[in-house]
Amino acid sequence: MKRVVITGMGVISPLGNDTATFWKNVRNGKSGISTIDLFDVTDSKTKIAGIVRDFDAEGIFGKKEARKIDRFSQFALAAAEQALIDSNINLDKIDRERLGVYVGSGIGGIQTLIDQVNTLNEKGPRRVSPNLVPMMIANAASAQISIRLGALGPSMSPVTACSIGNTSIGEAYRAIQHGDADVMFAGGAEAAITKLSLASFGNATALSTNNDQPTKASRPFDINRDGFVMSEGAGIIVLESLEHALQRDANIYGEMIGYGASSDAYHMVASHPEGNGASQAMNKALNDAKIAVHEVDVISAHATSTTVGDISETKAIKHVFKDHAYNIPVTANKSMFGHMLGATGGVEAIALLQSLIDHFIPPTINLEHPDPQCDLDYVANEGRHAQLNIGLSNSFGFGGHNAVIILKTFS
Template identity: 70%
Template sequence: MERVVITGMGVISPLGNNVETLWRHLIEGKSGITAIDTFDVSNSKTKIAGLVRDFDADALWGRKEARKMDKFCQFAVAAAEEALENSGLELDKIDLERLGVYVGSGIGGIQTLVDNVNLLNDRGPGRVSPSLVPMLISNIAAAQISIRLGAKGASLSPVTACSIGNTAIGEAFRVIRSGEADVIFAGGTEAAVTNISLASFGNATALSTRNDKPALASRPFDVNRDGFIMSEGSGILVLESLNHALNRGAHIYGEVIGYGASSDAYHMVAPHPEGAGAYLAMKNAMYNAGISADEVDVISAHATSTLAGDKAETLAIKKMFDERAYQIPVTANKSMLGHMFGAAGGVEAIALMKTLNEGIIPATINLEQVDPECDLDYVPNVARKAKLTIGLSNSFGFGGHNAVIVLKRFEK
């Protein structure tokens, strides 16, 4: 089997629109959660979100080209372009039939749909865009990236809710490891911070309403957490077989060594109360990686800042690692980024890769009073230096979809 390495990374996020800016803000403990000022939220229960700032699609591709893409697709293409540049891949020197794209989105072009429904109702069917369907379908991000790269290999757009990024990375890992592809761009993207999404999640009482203090609103594992924060962006990684990477002299950031998936088979939106599915996904990932509990140095938690989710994940980690669970640092990027839905896994995988390479674990910020039922080492409020080799990244989604990847600092 081929070893699978990471040779490129790209990010669009509320904490910066490139990997280095994201990383700097993560280790500084900076929150990307702000008041929503991009549309009217005066009647909304929640008025805060993690918004991508300073992103100019017109400047990147020109107005005509940018208007062909919904924002979720724009984010993915921009992140893929950074990942391509970061990887040093020369597309004219590789086999494009063995270059793939695995990029998913949970919701797709929801704003494009809303805009066109409004046009239909206000001005009639003649005003609906003929590009509506190709702009809103969730696979179009993978398609656009494939077209721009000339990638003729496998193209996949997994839809596993908030675990999409890890599903894409994990499935791409499997394909490269089996020898069926040389390189795959993998990750997720989302741009669902819209009025209708805000209303739906708000009516479900899933969102934090700490509107007066946005930076303090996302607080995983804190006893006073009151829901998650919607966020947006994209995270794309370039996965490559080790032999292919070495043959072209690529810089290698790290290695994907394991992937595990599972289903809670329990409830449409609630996690299994004992974290059974999360435990099984971690167990499968570690078995797939061929590692023991003693070899895991850090865990990047899903940790959305919901009462049920944080507790269930804590229970799953305890079941997986027994007494050693109390010795493993657990970090929650969503305390700073908010919940990026389909983009979360890709962005958090990039953050974990930086964590392993730099030997710095980003803090879980806003952890002021730990929930007694969440009693692990969550790296509270201040980033921590540590000697690290292997990390787990957890992602769980509505419907009980669970996906866990295992990353390792690269060693020849």
């Protein structure tokens, strides 16, 4: 089996639209949550979100082209372009039949769908855009990136809800391991902050309504949490076989050594209360990496800031790591930038990779009153320097989809 390394990164997020800015803000424990000003939220229960700011789609793609690409695909394309530049891959000097793209989205082009339904109802079927379907479908981001790169290798858009980023990265890792590709662009993208999404998640009582204190609203593992904060963005990494990376003298950021996936087979929106599926995915990833539990130096938790989710993940970590669970720092990035849904895994993989590079664990902010049932070391409120070699990242999604990846410093 081929070794797989990471040679490029790209991110669009509420904490910055490039990797350096994003990581600086994550290191400093800055919140990217703010009051929604994209549309009128007067009648919405939740009025806050993690919004991507200063993203000039027309400046990046041109006015005509930008109008044909939904916001989630715009984010994915911009992040992929960053990752391409960062990887220093010369597309003219690689075998594009062995270049692939695995990028998914949980909800796809929902704003495009809403806009065109309104057009249909107000102006009739003749005025509905012929671009509706190619803009809306969840595989649009992967397709757009493949077209941009001229990537003729495997292309896929996994739809595993909020675990999409990790699923995409894990399956891309396997494609390279098994010799189906030399280079894969992988991750996720999402742009689901709409009135409809807020209404649905809000009526399900899943969203925080701490509207008066946006930066305090996302508070994983805190007894006063009241739901997750919806966010948007994209995270794309470049995975490459070690052999291919060395041949072109690439800068290697780290190595991927493990991937595990499972299903709760329990409920459409609730995690298994004992974390059974999550622990199974972690164990699979550890077995795939061929490492012992004591070799994991840091855990990037899924930790969305919901009571059931935070508690079940804590139980799962304890089940897998036993007494050693109390010795492993656990960090919750969503405390800072909210829940990016399908983009989460890609963005958190980049944060974990940077953490391993800098030997620094970002804080879980807003953890002021820990839930007694959440009693691990969550690196509360202040980041921490630590000697790091291996990190594990959890990502779980509606429907019980679980995906876990393990990254390692390269040597």
